[in-house]
Amino acid sequence: MNSLTPLKLFKSLSDDTRLTLVLLLREKGELCVCELSGMMREPQPKTSRHLALLKECGLLCDRRDGKWIYYRLSPHMPAWAAAVIEQAYQCQREDIRRLSRQAEKENATTNGKAVCL
Template structure:
């Protein structure tokens, strides 16, 4: 993966939220991400597909639900970039994390 296409993947609000939330939470299903980010399901799904196609995310199906996670085989520099971005932008990420916490404390979309 070229560095430019990697950075292109992070250069969108929806995609960056997905990546940073997954870096934080380990694994999430699409409905969790839709709730946390507050965008339409097709929009989130399209961006997730893009992140998977370029190798940043992996998926696992469980029944009706599709779980996304960071690809553990990312080049070290790319994983480090994601880690730094997550560390340095907790303020940017916080609202989505709060929404994620709320939907987890209640009956979640994927229980």
């Protein structure tokens, strides 16, 4: 993993899709690609590409469970980067929670389980 610099962090978070993905993961903890795609209303390949970029720079880590991949914020990111993400989350908390609740209402998840095909 490359060392995360402020420039890499801000370039990664400058894209609205990537920022929203990071903030959703801050809100929910761990989510499957299909859950994130549903919440974002974006195609799975686009979501996966953005997640791969965030993982490559060290902001996310993943785990495989069968054919599904779950992402979460990396516990190994520098404290300063986690603080930046936390501040961004605090600024956007209500929007992120609204996005999450809306997805749940639209059956993007069922009892916390992904509805992946």
